[in-house]
Amino acid sequence: MAITINIYYSGKNGSARKFAEEMVESNVVNNIRAEYGNIKYEYFFPMDDKETVLLIDSWKDQNSIDLHHSSPMMEQIIKLRDKYNLHMRVERYVSDESGIPNTDKRFIKE
DSSP: OOEEEEEEESSSSTTHHHHHHHHHHHHHHHHHSSSTTTTEEEEETTTTTTEEEEEEEEEHHHHHHHHHTTHHHHHHHHHHHTTTOOOEEEEEEEEEESSSSSSHTTTOOO
């Protein structure tokens, strides 16, 4: 099982992108990726919304997320989020262990 959280950070005047850039440049992102249970931590930029950044954040299980939430990384994230006055919209997904159905595989080009 994996838990994936999509976090949409939104701000004004490019602040969401600046936040993501500072997260990377300050090495916070690499430190999070090194935390126990982290599977993925990647930022993406929606083409139709220049003021939003999407974080895809995936973890092995809820315990890994709880450990991350109690880590020093969370303090740094909150500090930067406040610095850039960002607002968040969050979606949470639990992986389907059965994999991709054969009926869908024919649409995937590898």
